[in-house]
Amino acid sequence: MERGSDVLARSARLSGNAAMAAATASRSLREDPLTFAVQLARRFPAARTPLLAAARRARGSERELAETWLSGDLTSTRALLGEIAGRSGLGRLGAEIAHAAGRPELVADDTRIAPIARARAAWQLGEATRAIALLAEHAPKSRLHRVLRAELAMMTPGTRLRWNATDIAPTTPRHGILHLLTNSLPHTQSGYTVRSHAVLQAQRDAGLDPVAMTRVGYPVVVGKLGAAARDVIDGIDYHRALPPLLAPSPDGRLAQQAEALGRLARSVRPAALQTTTHYPNAVVAREVAEWLGTPWAYEVRGMLEQTWVASLGSDEARERAAASERFSLTREREAELASAADAVFTLSGSMRDDLAARGLPADRITLVPNAIDASLLDRRAPAPADARAALGLPREGFWVGSTSSLVDYEGFDVLLDAVARLRERGHDVRALLVGEGTARPALEAQAAALGLGDAAVFTGRVSRDAVVRHRDALDLFVVPRLDREVTRTVSPLKPVEAMASGRPLVVSALPPLLETIGGELAAAGAAVAPSDVSALSDRIGQIATQPNLRARLTSLGRQRAAALTWQRNGLTYRSAMRKNGADLPMWED
Structure with a gap:
């Protein structure tokens, strides 16, 4: 039975979280209701229903677009x-959808569109000074102007x-590593959070x-009011920084982050700090580490500017962004x-080379590749047909995905x-794609247009355990x-997990995957040229019809996975x- 004090504490926490969320939402709603509604619909599918109802009252192309x-x-x-x-120009709603859908180039240069929407589009294209100049001319007192x-x-x-490091920093004894993360389990399931948890365990x-x-x-801020x-x-502790009210500006929120991290540091007295890309995390970690007088480490898991450019929805937008001030x-x-960090970790040789090209000495960068728990190598996965039967999928066919x-x-x-x-050639090959994302509707439409029918299965988002069963x-x-x-440059975790699970593997011949x-x-046939449908279909056909090749790819994959374990990474x-x-006892052998 829950104690009265626990009930009160939980009630106070819920009230505080709700107040923070309400204040943040109210501020956004008050400043720009349409932008708030579009962003809310992006993040929370349940919010799409009222926005759709409102969109149906719009006329013509804007209704169809919404x-x-x-x-x-x-x-x-x-x-x-x-x-x-191209036909008539975008209205206010259309401009917001263009921003959300990654087509800011359709808005930034169209003087018929409101200056604030054009400024947001220019910022999304990386044209930072231009965006701020637009706001300085047309909305100098707006929160967006201050934020940008x-x-x-x-x-x-x-x-x-600038942050309030007013208290005396903790002194010895020091022990352990304090991590600053963007998000984490159990509230976010992603490659980032899975790797973070594996790093902490290792x-x-x-x-x-x-x-x-x-x-x-x-x-x-992602809707978990009961957090x-x-x-x-x-057994890993994840602490949350939940102030009564979030600061309205990015630098203000980073100052709140530094203050919260500093308070936790006074309690746990870490021997070092560690954080991950991107740079706001590093800004905070550096300040707090210097205040503590401890070393800090930066784990580069991706190149922010490359991911941002890749998210844009047209060649023109990507080209402009890649040449922009913000990119540089x-x-x-x-x-x-x-x-500035005392230690730098990264995931692959290609990322190390990218950092070296930016002026960081390669010998200061330690590779910590994506890996698996060694116990996964001892697990004997069921036969694919048996696993499909347990999921309610057909036993027959050769399933790829x-x-x-x-x-x-x-x-x-x-x-x-x-x-x-392959199906046109008479091979009973079927596709299983497990996960969610912005490309899913288009992929489902493509599967229907190709006549794949039940031969293409999309599961949507599933639990961590269900991911294993589907693999x-x-x-x-x-x-x-x-x-x-x-x-x-970026290497994903999924091929390592597939190899360890005893599944033959084919990847695109890109540097981090190779x-x-x-x-x-790779020499045995596990890599094909990217975007080459003929090469991929031929390789799938070979593997489907040659049991010896499947067995060889499986055996080599398990051998490779055995060299990529979190136990090894922990020692690294x-x-x-x-x-x-080196003077710290906890790190003596």
């Missing part, structure tokens, strides 16, 4: 935006964070005693902060084309990523941390 966007079909939305912009100026300052190399098993804190306002001040997952500043800022976010650059459109081509159901795991700047699978597996972290704090 209905298409709210249906989740991003590809059709982007195409329709181009048609409307603060954002620009914070991404500019040399800018330091460091714990290596004797580094880690504790984590997530970004200020999280997870209340506790601390979650314990598999972000690259320089990340390099500056990585250079992936467990992944469904976004454009993952290349699942290429996989569906390859499956259709077991595959005869062949495929990672068909497109050749983009972001995919040439590095992940290793040369022997310990060695790197010891290098930067």
Whole structure:
């Protein structure tokens, strides 16, 4: 039975979280109701119903556009935006949808559209000074003007964070590593949060005693009003920074983050701090570490500017963004902060090379690749047909697919084309895609147009345990990523998990994927050229019809996975941390 004090504490927490969420929402709603409604619909599907009802009262093309966007079909939305912009120009609602759908180039240069919407579009294209100039002329007292100026300052190399570090920093004894994370389990299920949890477990098993804190306002800002001040997952402590009211500006929120991290540091007295990309986390970690007088580490898991450019919805938008002021500043800022860190970790050789090209000495960068728990190698997965039967899927057929976010650059459109081509040749090949994302509606429409019917199954988002069961159901795991700047540096976790699970694997021949699978597996046929439907369909056909080839790919994959374990990574972290704090007893062998 819950004690009275626990009930009161939980009630107070709920009230505080609700007050913070309400104040933040009220501020946004008051300043720009339409923008708030569109952003709310993006984040919370349940909010789409009232917005759709309002959109149906609109006329002509804006009604069709709103209905298409709210249906989740991003590809059709982007195409329709181009048609409307070319024909009659976008209205206020159309401009907001263009921003949400990654087509800001249709708004930024159209002087018929309100200046604030054009400023937001210019910012999304990376044209930061232009965006701020528009606001300075037309809305100088707006919150957006203040926010973008603060954002620009914070991404500019040399800018330091102002925060209230008034109390005396803790002194010895020091023990453990304090992590600053963007988000975490159990409230967010993603590649980022899964890796973060694995890092924390690996460091714990290596004797580094880690504790984590997530970004200020999280997870209340993503709708988790019942969030506790601390979650314990598999024995790992995740602390939350939940102030009564979020600061209205980016630099203000980072100051709140630093204050919360500093308070936690006074309690746990860490020997070091560690954080992950992108740069706002590093800005905070550097300030708090200097105040504590401890070393800090920066784990570069991706290149923010590359991911941002890849998210845009047209070649023109991507080209403008890649040539923009914001792109250059972000690259320089990340390099500056990585250079300031006492230790730098990254996931792949291609990311290490990217950092080195920005001026960071390669010998200061430690590789900590995506990995699996060694116990996964001892697990014997069921036969794919048996796993499918347990999920209610047909036993027959040769099933190919992936467990992944469904976004454009993952290349699942290429996989569906390859499956259709094989079926035309008489092969009973079927696709299983496990996950959610902006590309899902377009992929489902593509599968229908190809006549795949029940031969293409989309599960949507599933639990962590269900991901394993669906991976077991595959005869062949495929990672068909497109050749983009972001995919040439970032290495995903899913191929390592597939290899460890005893599933043969085929990946696109991109540097981080080739590095992940290793040369022997690539030479055996586990890699094909990206975007090449013929090559992919031929390779799937070979693997489907040659049991010996499947067995070889499976055996080589398990051997490769055995070299990529979190137990090894834990020792790597310990060695790197010891290098930067060798006088600390906790890091002595």
